[in-house]
Amino acid sequence: MFVEFNYQPVLEDYNKDGSLKIESVLKILENSGNAHSDKAGDSILDRSQKKLAWVLTDWKIKIDEYPKYGDKIVAKTWSQSVTQIFNVSRDFEFYCNGKICITGTTRWVVLDLTTGRPCKIEKDLIAKYEPEDKSVFEEVKLAKIPAVQEFSxxxxxxxxxxxxxxxxxxxxxxxxxxxxxxxxxxxxxxxxxxxxxxxxxxxxxxxxxxxxxxxxxxxxxxxxxxxxxxxxxxxxxxxx
CATH class of the missing domain: 3.10.129.10 (Hotdog Thioesterase)
Incomplete structure (x- = not known):
């Protein structure tokens, strides 16, 4: 299931030069994922009340161009098929005036909020999202962030x-x-x-x-x- 999310930015979403803030990029992508969950009948708030939560473990966002003030913004998202029992991927395409300008992927686990431990992701839950056989990046495993010992x-x-x-x-x-x-x-x-x-x-x-x-x-x-x-x-x- 591909879900498109139309977003109308507000003034606070922009830098002084009129470019969209990177913080707003992530906000828009996150909200597109929430729209997908709602469409799949998997309300984020309802799940939290049951002491279960989708928890984000990773982002990778590639920006080719930042939208400018007044541009038309659409975020497209979908879930990938589960290849591991404890995590799942969600991918994104971010369109500016009909052209892809940003791509991204995320990794998620289902967390038991009572124990603080990840849960097995059940097949019937993933089926609600109607996974797609498409990935925006070739790499299956995300590269680790460089290790740092000394900070400036x-x-x-x-x-x-x-x-x-x-x-x-x-x-x-x-x-x-x-x-x-x-x-x-x-x-x-x-x-x-x-x-x-x-x-x-x-x-x-x-x-x-x-x-x-x-x-x-x-x-x-x-x-x-x-x-x-x-x-x-x-x-x-x-x-x-």
Missing amino acids: FEKEIQTRRSDIDFNDHVHNLTYLDYAMEVLPEQVYNAHDFSLLRITYKSPVKAGEKITAKYAFAEDSHIVYIFGGDGELKTQLQFVQ
């Missing part, structure tokens, strides 16, 4: 109440906001990322103080986000 800059960030989603964790898109706070000023202001990778290791919970650390490695801007106990929570990679 770090910043402590206090989580806010508004950062927490209906699963009682920091919402997955908020980690990108945290990473933006530690990027060098000239990198942040350039708005020219061609590739974004995010890997979620462990959720940040309400009231937790985190530390975002930055390094430049392997021609990439790398951000690691650590919890108050020093545990690695999320890794992000930005390629210009």
Whole structure:
């Protein structure tokens, strides 16, 4: 099942130069996935109330061109067939005025919110999504984000109440906001990322103080986000 999601951006979705923010790109793709879940009869909120949740583990987004203010935006999404019993992939095509300008993929697990452990993804659940035999990237396994031992800059960030989603964790898109706070000023202001990778290791919970650390490695801007106990929570990679 291919699902198309028409999005009408608002002013806050844009940078000063009129280009769509990368944060808004992810928001639009996420909302297209939610539209697919609703169409499949798998309400995200209903699932959360049953103490089960689709949990995102990875993003890979390739940006060929950023939409500009006034462009027509459509996101297309679909689920792939399950090849492993504990995770599934969702792919995206992002259209600007009818032309593909961004492609992406995500990896998901079903988490038992009571035990905190992944659950086997049942065939009848996947069948609701009517998987498609199509992938936007050739690689089956996503490349790991470069390992970093030494960082050039770090910043402590206090989580806010508004950062927490209906699963009682920091919402997955908020980690990108945290990473933006530690990027060098000239990198942040350039708005020219061609590739974004995010890997979620462990959720940040309400009231937790985190530390975002930055390094430049392997021609990439790398951000690691650590919890108050020093545990690695999320890794992000930005390629210009």
